Amino acid sequence: MPPARQGNGCMTDTIDVTSRQAIYRGIVTGEGQSFRGIRYAEAPIGPLRFRPPVRHENSGLVDATTFGNAAPQMQRRAPAWMPRGAGFQTGEDCLNLNVYTPAADGAKRPVIVHAFGGGFQGGAAQGGYHDDAGFAARGDVVLVRPNMRTGALGFLHLGPAMGDDYAAANRGMLDFVAALEWVRDNIAAFGGDPDNVTLIGMSSGSFTIAALFGMEGVADLYRRAWLMSGPASRIVMPDTATAITATFLDKAGIAPGDTAGLAALPVETILAIQETVLATHLGERNAPGGRTLGIVLDGTSLMRHPLENLASGRFRDHELVLGWARDEARMWYAFGIMPEVADRATLLASIARFRPEDPAGELARLEAELPGRSWTEYEEIFLSRAIYRDPALATASAQNTAGGRAYTYEFAWVPPFEGGRLGAAHGSDEPFVFGNVSPDRIPLTAGDNRADALAAEMSTALYAFARTGEPTWALADGIQTFK
Template sequence: MTCTVDALSGDATYRGLRDGRGDRFLGIRYAEPPVGRLRFKPPQPHENRGLVDATHFGLAPAQVRRPMPGWAPRGDGYQTGEDCLNLNVYTPAADDKRRPVIVHAFGGGFQTGAAHGTFHMDAEFARAADVVLVRPNMRVGALGFLALGGVFGPERAAANRGLLDFIAALRWVHDNIAAFGGDPDNVTLAGMSSGSFTIAALFGVDGVSQLFRRAWLMSGPASRIIAPEAAAAVTADFLSRAAVAPGDVAALEALPVETILSLQEQVLATHLGERNAPGGRTFGIVHDGTSLQRHPLDGLASGSFQHHQIVAGWTRDEARMWYAFGAMPEVSSRAELLASIGRFRPADAEAVLAALEAERPRLSLTQYEEVFLSRAVYREPAIRTLQAHAAAGGAGYGYEFAWVPSFEAGRLGAAHGFDEPFVFGSLDNMPLAAGDLQARELSQRMMGQLVAFARNGSVDWPAFVGSEDAIQRWT
């Protein structure tokens, strides 16, 4: 049976829903709608007052929806739109217990994703773990990350509007979560892929260290930062295709959202290597000097986050996902493979390939590219993140996820994103794990580690101090 429940915070009474899974408060606005004159601007403060209806989901960010294969994790779906700055709170009870808080940042390549309607079993997770789970929506794509400061002036100097949205949501959590049974002084951030990159970027932002205590990063370390000149090239191409002259604010505000979504698909690369190599044509965190004051690795090295605990994980076969989805072409020649490696290692591509051939003989050219990209985009940057944190005296823990589903004789490998349903205990919505008792047991262990980490910052494997022997392997 479902009934309503109230939580009082400040001048607002939040009315949510209660049933056997606990309390949930949905679609809470944490910033003004980023529409009209606020489009392409940082989030503006919003103060909730009076009775706030928190019984229905808000909109997920505007995005291009893509068909998913039958084996992909799935949920109930969601509606999208520009008025998307809302969040959802799941708690065992809106009381004064001060439970650990986990704030989840969704993934989706900085182009898609949502804080609801996905495969996550949010209420069940919060109740089983006895934590408060918060899932914010934030802007993605051009609306969230197109760098406009160079051509539209200081009001739009912040390229990372999606990152600033996430920070605004964290400030709401800090100010209000006690009314929902959470401890504002014990906040753990967890995300996968672009959500994890967003969390990791916080290490390069001033004035946010008090908003969280820990970070659990899944396939999104503190290294994928876009140089201003690369972001500017994407912006110039976008504006040219949109027939918007630099500085023409009226034309920018008048663009239909459907046009924005269509154009962003045209200006971005689809090849995983081209997207993630230096100078790649992609959306993501831009080193704009405004919303991101310094490179996150420099922020970690400075010791400013020395007292924050970090888990940085990756899957063994990260890049396999893009080949499985058909987004990556087969590599047809050794020269093409060397060019792909050379995007990341231009000075020693031949030596890198020779080392791979010695380590993994008799792979195909495409398989060598896949192994290289899995390491270059995810594994090696995660290790650099842990190294920077450890060098500054911080506690960090690394893991590699190597569970392979039996689907089609294991052809998907341990691909990008496969660990997230395990960490959050959402295997009921993961067809690839159906009937796999070993997967269930692994999920229980991984979820237990996330919950323990959120409670006290500890996991049951050694901290990373420079040796990869400390990396936890999940199989």
């Protein structure tokens, strides 16, 4: 293997892997081989900015030793207790993926494809807390992490205003599908089995994966899905998506049909405007009709609601794991994004967004189950269940009733930070599922001697699921609790 000199002046071993018309040059480490920044679709710039991804066929020698761009997004300062990583570069030329394998040796290892979370507004396939090479090596699996378009560039529903021939719906979801097509066509050369692909995602990444159950022609691209805090529920109706687009265009000073004006918008302007258009209140954002970006039931890219397809039995041969954190909504209160609930009337209005038929009855049931809580605590508990837990159970029920297999779990580990005030919050299970809870990456695990064992337990379940379609608990056991 010839050495290649990196920009920092040190030498590193490289390896060349041939697939189709391309020779991919990656990096060899003590944990395996990594191939970074592989283009899977043409750069979505110029006339392709709002179009569906255009397949890119790599050829010749492809330098896969450096990461590509993540999608443009607002950069926010995170609290010191949040997961830590090296960071990442952003740019509109972002349709690339990273592959981590123990060895590109022709073995047929399970393939795990990860869709990052970020509220449909951000996220990246690199630069976070993940120990990607270590994860692949520990489980003897091949890990693929694609970048895809996010925010207005990926999900603003522009077709009705600008014409479907100019702007496709659900571009970020279609990017993910294009990455899966690259996996199907190439992953065997990297030691993976294209017929044994498990998708895993958290939050918006999970919602994106769940939406695939409503698409046509993608079922053969994967066999399994592990969904964290993103069941087959958050689907945006076309009228809601169209209204959000109208507000966006009005703020941008662009008339419907003015494709030239939209094309000329600087990406910084697009990001700034989308921040003013979308709701920040968790309930308003996730309730039916909420002002949020997401997967739109457009009838073209997403033909049917994914729950409808699951209930029909069309995906009964695809195994599912659906997980949620016990205190999902706590994070938004900890960040100060969610305001304190002042009185009973305000709480009832919040509940009514999801349960308009009987908000008072819903609150009465909560008060009977958990007496003596504050209005804010009741709202937090209700939103945790209404947005994440209850739709996950409904998704699992649809799959199981149709003759498939869907396993469920609740994550209840509470970090010791500040007396446990963060609870088992949104996204807190993902580091454990990936078996990576070192305090230098996940500060909240510092001082908790249970964390390593729990991470080993959960990552073992993921590896088992990717191999066999069964995690480490039986379907008949019901909801598995990890704490």
